[in-house]
Amino acid sequence: MGLFTTAAQLRPIPRSTRFANGAVSFWFRETGVPERRDPLPGTVDYDVCIVGAGYTGLWTAYYLKKAQPDLRVAVVEREFAGYGASGRNGGWLSAEFAGSRERYAQSYGKASMIALQRAMMGTVDEVVSVAGAEGIDADIVKGGMRLVATNAAQRERLVEDIEYLQEWGYWPDDIHMLEEGHKPDIAVEGAVAAAYSPHAARVQPAKLVTGLARVVEALGVALFEGTAVEEIRPRQGASRPAVVTEHGTVYADHVIRATEGFTSALHGRRRDWQPMRSSMIATEPVPAEVWDKIGWEGREVLGDSAHSYVYAQRTADDRIAIGGRSVPHRLGSGEDGDGATQPQSIAELWRALTRMFPDVADVPVEHAWSGVLGVPRDGSPTVHLDTETGLGWAGGYIGSGVATSNLAGRTLRDLVLRRDTDLTRLPWVGHQSRGWEPEPLRWVGTQVVRGLYRSADRRESKIPEEKARTSRLAGIAGRLSGR
Numbered sequence: 001m002g003l004f005t006t007a008a009q010l011r012p013i014p015r016s017t018r019f020a021n022g023a024v025s026f027w028f029r030e031t032g033v034p035e036r037r038d039p040l041p042g043t044v045d046y047d048v049c050i051v052g053a054g055y056t057g058l059w060t061a062y063y064l065k066k067a068q069p070d071l072r073v074a075v076v077e078r079e080f081a082g083y084g085a086s087g088r089n090g091g092w093l094s095a096e097f098a099g100s101r102e103r104y105a106q107s108y109g110k111a112s113m114i115a116l117q118r119a120m121m122g123t124v125d126e127v128v129s130v131a132g133a134e135g136i137d138a139d140i141v142k143g144g145m146r147l148v149a150t151n152a153a154q155r156e157r158l159v160e161d162i163e164y165l166q167e168w169g170y171w172p173d174d175i176h177m178l179e180e181g182h183k184p185d186i187a188v189e190g191a192v193a194a195a196y197s198p199h200a201a202r203v204q205p206a207k208l209v210t211g212l213a214r215v216v217e218a219l220g221v222a223l224f225e226g227t228a229v230e231e232i233r234p235r236q237g238a239s240r241p242a243v244v245t246e247h248g249t250v251y252a253d254h255v256i257r258a259t260e261g262f263t264s265a266l267h268g269r270r271r272d273w274q275p276m277r278s279s280m281i282a283t284e285p286v287p288a289e290v291w292d293k294i295g296w297e298g299r300e301v302l303g304d305s306a307h308s309y310v311y312a313q314r315t316a317d318d319r320i321a322i323g324g325r326s327v328p329h330r331l332g333s334g335e336d337g338d339g340a341t342q343p344q345s346i347a348e349l350w351r352a353l354t355r356m357f358p359d360v361a362d363v364p365v366e367h368a369w370s371g372v373l374g375v376p377r378d379g380s381p382t383v384h385l386d387t388e389t390g391l392g393w394a395g396g397y398i399g400s401g402v403a404t405s406n407l408a409g410r411t412l413r414d415l416v417l418r419r420d421t422d423l424t425r426l427p428w429v430g431h432q433s434r435g436w437e438p439e440p441l442r443w444v445g446t447q448v449v450r451g452l453y454r455s456a457d458r459r460e461s462k463i464p465e466e467k468a469r470t471s472r473l474a475g476i477a478g479r480l481s482g483r
């Protein structure tokens with residue numbers, strides 16, 4: 001039965017003769033998977049050791065080394081730089097910040113949450129400018145972010161969301177509804193409203209992360225690949241913090257855990273951040289005559305307002321890459337291997353793509369892949385350094401890690417160097433979320449929430465204009481997930 005369902009789901013989808021599923025991501029297929037750097041040569045000693053060579057780990061290394069060139073910094077990576085979400089994401093470098101504003105404000109006041117949101121806007125420009133200054137060509141175009149609503153309930157929610165954000169640090173120039181009758185720059189089928197923010201850029205994620213790895217290495221950071229970390233030990237009495245690997249141990253004054261979606265696989269961290277899978281598909285280059293109809297000249301990153309939202313970009317070579325939350329993680333598992341994606345997720349993404357752009361239905365899909373990101377129980381990201389144990393970490397960015405990881409890197413620099421700065425006073429510093437329920441409760445809960453959101457989307461698409469409102473099912477899902 002499962003097999004037939006699978007075949008039936010994929011049948012209507014035109015697939016390229018070069019179609020690939022997994023292989024890390026389309027982004028790495030475009031650049032080629034890099035040769036691995038050497039593993040850790042044995043037991044060694046550094047000032048700072050970072051576990052994980054994604055954006056979080058590499059930005060932290062970058063800013064530390066820039067601030068203090070004689071600092072001895074090592075990064076230990078199980079596979080290769082960018083193997084995780086940093087080399088697989090949707091390439092939305094945006095000022096979005098996950099998490100409850102009220103929760104952060106409770107601890108430090110509303111002004112500090114607003115400062116955090118403003119810092120996120122600055123972070124988009126920071127990444128664009130460092131990439132330019134360091135010669136990282138990551139196909140970056142700062143065209144902003146466009147969110148569309150395709151039914152009345154979505155429109156109501158989008159309007160409310162924008163008003164809400166305008167109370168929390170976005171001024172009207174930073175995000176606003178586009179006026180009715182505004183000539184659409186992107187012709188999304190059935191769009192009834194749209195919002196726009198200039199604070200976002202499109203990037204090619206693998207080019208950004210591999211470029212960053214190259215820059216960091218040139219600054220003198222030791223980057224060890226193919227080295228799985230088995231345990232992270234805190235400072236205990238006279239013994240220094242340590243990173244234990246299959247190839248030896250790294251002793252350091254500070255150890256930074258930068259493993260986001262993989263964190264729950266580390267010893268003692270099972271209930272920290274839930275690994276959530278997100279999947280993407282990329283089409284073949286879309287023909288010019290179809291682009292003439294769609295527009296999208298500004299290369300904005302594009303999202304919708306459904307509960308089971310999608311995110312999309314027009315790539316440098318004129319494909320559409322679109323992603324969304326996929327079938328939840330396998331019970332008890334956070335690993336995603338090389339990113340092979342279930343047919344159900346591919347089919348759902350293709351339906352979302354062709355609903356938005358019916359003219360793309362004939363353009364073959366060339367690649368499908370997925371990756372894992374880390375979700376804290378309360379949905380709120382954190383960055384932290386415990387000066388007693390010498391251990392630090394950052395993550396739980398949910399779907400907004402491309403920019404947030406840069407803010408984390410600069411903040412970890414200040415925490416490690418014991419600087420009291422505007423960054424170390426932001427309200428996500430030291431934030432602690434309660435842990436996740438044990439399996440199978442966590443898995444069952446995730447399935448239920450996903451099901452409720454999907455049903456809410458279906459209901460909302462049928463609500464008549466005059467009765468437009470968010471489905472109650474979404475409210476139940478929100479309460480169940482504790483956000």
Ligand SMILES: Cc1cc2nc3c(=O)[nH]c(=O)nc-3n(C[C@H](O)[C@H](O)[C@H](O)COP(=O)(O)OP(=O)(O)OC[C@H]3O[C@@H](n4cnc5c(N)ncnc54)[C@H](O)[C@@H]3O)c2cc1C
Binds near residue numbers: 259
């Ligand atoms: C499909 C997808 C689409 C997304 N789209 C967007 C988007 O458009 N915009 C956005 O802002 N965010 C997006 N995100 C989220 C964003 O990509 C992540 O939040 C961000 O990349 C996290 O970076 P990181 O460095 O913390 O973690 P990662 O990039 O996951 O890096 C962690 C690294 O740790 C390594 N590692 C794990 N375990 C060990 C170990 N035991 N020993 C040594 N190394 C280890 C891994 O191999 C990996 O390289 C998306 C995520 C996914 C999966």
